[in-house]
Amino acid sequence: MALTDIEPVSRESTAAIIARQLREAIMNGTFAPGTQLGETELAGRFQVSRGPLREAMQRLVSEGLLRSERHRGLFVIDLEPDDVHDIYSARFAIERAAVIRVLRHGDGEAVALRLMSAVEDMATASDGDAVAEADVRFHEELVAASGSKRLGRMARTLLIETRMCLSALHRTYATNEERVTEHKRIAEALASGDEEQTTALLEAHMEDAVQRLAPGTSLYT
Incomplete structure (x- = not known):
């Protein structure tokens, strides 16, 4: 690949910023294990639409920090x-x-x-x-x-x-x-x-x- 093919790195996305802040909140105990994270409340707190919030939350699901329960929503993992x-x-x-x-x-x-x-x-x-x-x-x-x-x-x-x-x-x-x-x-x-x-x-x-x-x-x- 030639150097001319390399594209500039984009700025951190809104979803990435939200994911980082949620990660830190889980890490420091602001969101305790077992806490349910509501989309409406969090979207209001972050002052964002649900699109980037959902993307951020799915990142944390893939990282194993949130678990998804059908018909109930997303929860911070419990440490068994x-x-x-x-x-x-x-x-x-x-x-x-x-x-x-x-x-x-x-x-x-x-x-x-x-x-x-x-x-x-x-x-x-x-x-x-x-x-x-x-x-x-x-x-x-x-x-x-x-x-x-x-x-x-x-x-x-x-x-x-x-x-x-x-x-x-x-x-x-x-x-x-x-x-x-x-x-x-x-x-x-x-x-x-x-x-x-x-x-x-x-x-x-x-x-x-x-x-x-x-x-x-x-x-x-």
């Missing part, structure tokens, strides 16, 4: 116990691989410093959304530090479902201290260069989340 188990099992596999790469490259101490910055933000967060942002950043930093584009890409595909989990997870803690402590211990183990201890703490962290979100479910089953 099996979904929670699957999400955290996949995350542990990705982040364990990241830890191994970081430590075998001798970067544990430097990466731990970046992780501690996220831990500090978590400790001083004023609300659940800020805690979730810092929590996500901790794990994103860990995966990014591995230098693996594929691990990073896999982690990003889990981001929205992870954020949905984190919004629900925040409500299971009486105080934020326990959550902060879990992340701090992982960062400290990484700084020490102890691969076995770091992965054990990471696994325990994921297992704790699974049991909080889906009582009776375990990472090991």
Whole structure:
């Protein structure tokens, strides 16, 4: 194909903008799992016709964030116990691989410093959304530090479902201290260069989340 055949990239469509905003609303818990999304209400809120709204909503159906029920409409997906188990099992596999790469490259101490910055933000967060942002950043930093584009890409595909989990997870803690402590211990183990201890703490962290979100479910089953 010749360069003259390449066409200019079009601006983001209205449907894409709506899809992005709906995705963010699902991710941060504005639309909780199980919420029905009404076309009339959303079209009024976005001040758009139903055409681009329907296109946007179908995008989220294809992404697995909305489910369609015949004669009832569209709903935000519910995260069933099996979904929670699957999400955290996949995350542990990705982040364990990241830890191994970081430590075998001798970067544990430097990466731990970046992780501690996220831990500090978590400790001083004023609300659940800020805690979730810092929590996500901790794990994103860990995966990014591995230098693996594929691990990073896999982690990003889990981001929205992870954020949905984190919004629900925040409500299971009486105080934020326990959550902060879990992340701090992982960062400290990484700084020490102890691969076995770091992965054990990471696994325990994921297992704790699974049991909080889906009582009776375990990472090991």
